[in-house]
Amino acid sequence: xxxxxxxxxxxxxxxxxxxxxxxxxxxxxxxxxxxxxxxxxxxxxxxxxxxxxxxxxxxxxxxxxxxxxxxxxxxxxxxxxxxxxxxxxxxxxxxxxxxxxxxxxxxxxxxxxxxxxxxxxxxxxxxxxxxxxxxxxxxxxxxxxxxxxxxxxxxxxxxxxxxxxxxxxxxxxxxxxxxxxxxxxxxxxxxxxxxxxxxxxxxxxxxxxxxxxxxxxxxxxxxxxxxxxxxxxxxxxxxxxxxxxxxxxxxxxxxxxxxxxxxxxxxxxxxxxxxxxxxxxxxxxxxxxxx
Amino acid sequence: xxxxxxxxxxxxxxxxxxxxxxxxxxxxxxxxxxxxxxxxxxxxxxxxxxxxxxxxxxxxxxxxxxxxxxxxxxxxxxxxxxxxxxxxxxxxxxxxxxxxxxxxxxxxxxxxxxxxxxxxxxxxxxxxxxxxxxxxxxxxxxxxxxxxxxxxxxxxxxxxxxxxxxxxxxxxxxxxxxxxxxxxxxxxxxxxxxxxxxxxxxxxxxxxxxxxxxxxxxxxxxxxxxxxxxxxxxxxxxxxxxxxxxxxxxxxxxxxxxxxxxxxxxxxxxxxxxxxxxxxxxxxxxxxxxxxxxxxxxxxxxxxxxxxxxxxxxxxxxxxxxxxxxxxxxxxxxxxxxxxxxxxxxxxxxxxxxxxxxxxxxxxxxxxxxxxxxxxxxxxxxx
Numbered sequence: 133x134x135x136x137x138x139x140x141x142x143x144x145x146x147x148x149x150x151x152x153x154x155x156x157x158x159x160x161x162x163x164x165x166x167x168x169x170x171x172x173x174x175x176x177x178x179x180x181x182x183x184x185x186x187x188x189x190x191x192x193x194x195x196x197x198x199x200x201x202x203x204x205x206x207x208x209x210x211x212x213x214x215x216x217x218x219x220x221x222x223x224x225x226x227x228x229x230x231x232x233x234x235x236x237x238x239x240x241x242x243x244x245x246x247x248x249x250x251x252x253x254x255x256x257x258x259x260x261x262x263x264x265x266x267x268x269x270x271x272x273x274x275x276x277x278x279x280x281x282x283x284x285x286x287x288x289x290x291x292x293x294x295x296x297x298x299x300x301x302x303x304x305x306x307x308x309x310x311x312x313x314x315x316x317x318x319x320x321x322x323x324x325x326x327x328x329x330x331x332x333x334x335x336x337x338x339x340x341x342x343x344x345x346x347x348x349x350x351x352x353x354x355x356x357x358x359x360x361x362x363x364x365x366x367x368x369x370x371x372x373x374x375x376x377x378x379x380x381x382x383x384x385x386x387x388x389x390x391x392x393x394x395x396x397x398x399x400x401x402x403x404x405x406x407x408x409x410x411x412x413x414x415x416x417x418x419x420x421x422x423x
Numbered sequence: 424x425x426x427x428x429x430x431x432x433x434x435x436x437x438x439x440x441x442x443x444x445x446x447x448x449x450x451x452x453x454x455x456x457x458x459x460x461x462x463x464x465x466x467x468x469x470x471x472x473x474x475x476x477x478x479x480x481x482x483x484x485x486x487x488x489x490x491x492x493x494x495x496x497x498x499x500x501x502x503x504x505x506x507x508x509x510x511x512x513x514x515x516x517x518x519x520x521x522x523x524x525x526x527x528x529x530x531x532x533x534x535x536x537x538x539x540x541x542x543x544x545x546x547x548x549x550x551x552x553x554x555x556x557x558x559x560x561x562x563x564x565x566x567x568x569x570x571x572x573x574x575x576x577x578x579x580x581x582x583x584x585x586x587x588x589x590x591x592x593x594x595x596x597x598x599x600x601x602x603x604x605x606x607x608x609x610x611x612x613x614x615x616x617x618x619x620x621x622x623x624x625x626x627x628x629x630x631x632x633x634x635x636x637x638x639x640x641x642x643x644x645x646x647x648x649x650x651x652x653x654x655x656x657x658x659x660x661x662x663x664x665x666x667x668x669x670x671x672x673x674x675x676x677x678x679x680x681x682x683x684x685x686x687x688x689x690x691x692x693x694x695x696x697x698x699x700x701x702x703x704x705x706x707x708x709x710x711x712x713x714x715x716x717x718x719x720x721x722x723x724x725x726x727x728x729x730x731x732x733x734x735x736x737x738x739x740x741x742x743x744x745x746x747x748x749x750x751x752x753x754x755x756x757x758x759x760x761x762x763x764x765x766x767x768x769x770x771x772x773x774x775x776x777x778x779x780x781x782x783x784x785x786x787x788x789x790x791x792x793x794x795x796x797x798x799x800x801x802x803x804x805x806x
Contacts, residue, residue, distance in 0.1 A: 167546045215761055215765070218765050219764060219765060222768070222795065224545050224546060225487075225493055225545075226764050226768060227764075228493070228546065228549060229682065229686055229760055229764050230760065230761055230764040230765070232679060232682075232760060233756070233757045233758070233759070233760025233761040233764065234757065234761060235757070236679075236753050236754070236756050236757030236760065237753070237754055237756075237757025237758055237761065238757070239750070239753060239757075240750030240751070240752075240753030240754035240756075240757060241750065241754055243750035243753070244748050244750050244751075244754070347750070355553065355557075355675070358550050358553070359550075359554070362547065362550055366546070366547075392565075393561055393564070393565040396557070396561055397557060397558050397561045400553075400554035400557045400558055401554075401558065403550070403551075403554050404539065404551060404554050404555070404558075407539065407542075407543060407547060407550075407551050408539050408542070
């Protein structure tokens, strides 16, 4: 029983990271119908920025964190301006390819700039564990869970309660109609990319003590975040986090109870099953087309 | 300029629209046939890889280019073909039998993947094929009694009708070339058959195709099966060329390379698949060239423009250091993909068409001929 709870908590913590990356997918997808295959690499880059500020320049953790988030938000806008904006409105396949290309580029450049070693950031939560009875919970895992809850709530409120959020939802439903209604669609898309890169950075920094930062971490985790996003229904913010947590728990349980090798495939088997049985995901909207 | 007046249906579906095609393809084929006696062994080896990649490119073109079903899992089909060959070879099965067996097996698995794909659209399909590829990769690594797990499998030298064909011999190259040419001709014939027309109809509008009485589900599964089967055949050749296979050769990276083949070559044309294959295989020799010769050349240019020997040497070492950076290949891939998507979505073959049209229509060429239209699709979720 104790093992089970222990696995559950570490699964939830890992799942929250997947959820945070999936949140980035969902934000961009919600606003522009673009699936950003470079999301994991944005996370990796955010982690490296934070490492540069904190580990190499010796700034305070929180200042470095904020700096990395700000830098990545700008970078997200830049990426949107250069890569995505010219092809908005073209078939999805082009956009998928463009973001795959962007991901390749970021991964290689990060490898060139920071090298291929593993890096780690010392965080205020690195040391110390919380003991409840004989249950041992590390602070860095708890911090991930807490941060996910906060970010998710903020984003949910942002999308549903603010004008900008409403504008984003409108431009995702029908970009052309949103233009006609006077929504500055280009600026909206820019902001969405900034937010999504910032969320990815949070994931990267929070993850740093758990999986370390290296240039390929984005690819590995980004691909795990896909099942999370699909499971929750692409385009649903709570769905992304719940999907991420489910994937994390499934992975951690499969790693503990099943034979070796199941750990890596279990998320994808679940994903295929979900796609077969309920393609719109757990929280996805099922909208019928009107003829 | 040559005008083609099509007066009946036969003109429309002819394999070679006019005699120019016969002449130019004849010359190309002749050049390819004498290539092994002219080129260096390194380039020959690259040419074999071009043939294999082009075969996979054609297969993927049937699925993605002509039926509109994106797949990022073709490395898995290649792996299944390669492993079938390696496994059957252990029991002394002759080449023609395991070659066909690999094709049939991957075709069946492709059809099985096609069934779930029926309900999936766009991005969901891409994700489903990625997960399929991951699962196959993991099975290859874990099913040790058959695949030997992570240690990989040796592939014995190919023996065809009692004659051994080493992997760097001209005969092996001719075999790969023959498979490629047969695949291309077969695909061309497929595309002018009712099946191929149904594929294109499904790509252009599924709803329209369905209302024309096309059994969309059947043709989607067919397209998956055919594409997978051809990829499986290419997998057999791939295994023989490498002479050693292990699960980590068939990763997502390879699937992405195949997608790059059709993206850079140009969607919707078989020429594109071949051009893309040439492009992707030749990146490696190009990088070697960049590493070995470029620094000297650039230093030479600097010297002729009046730089002293010290500056020239400095430039040379800097360029050499840049060219031998670790991730340069990945960065080049990334930049190339993005640039092609942004500026030349029709790919290399599209560029060739533009150049050709420019000269044909010389004073009257309009750039807008090839203009893409933005469609601003409504939400895919509501489809």
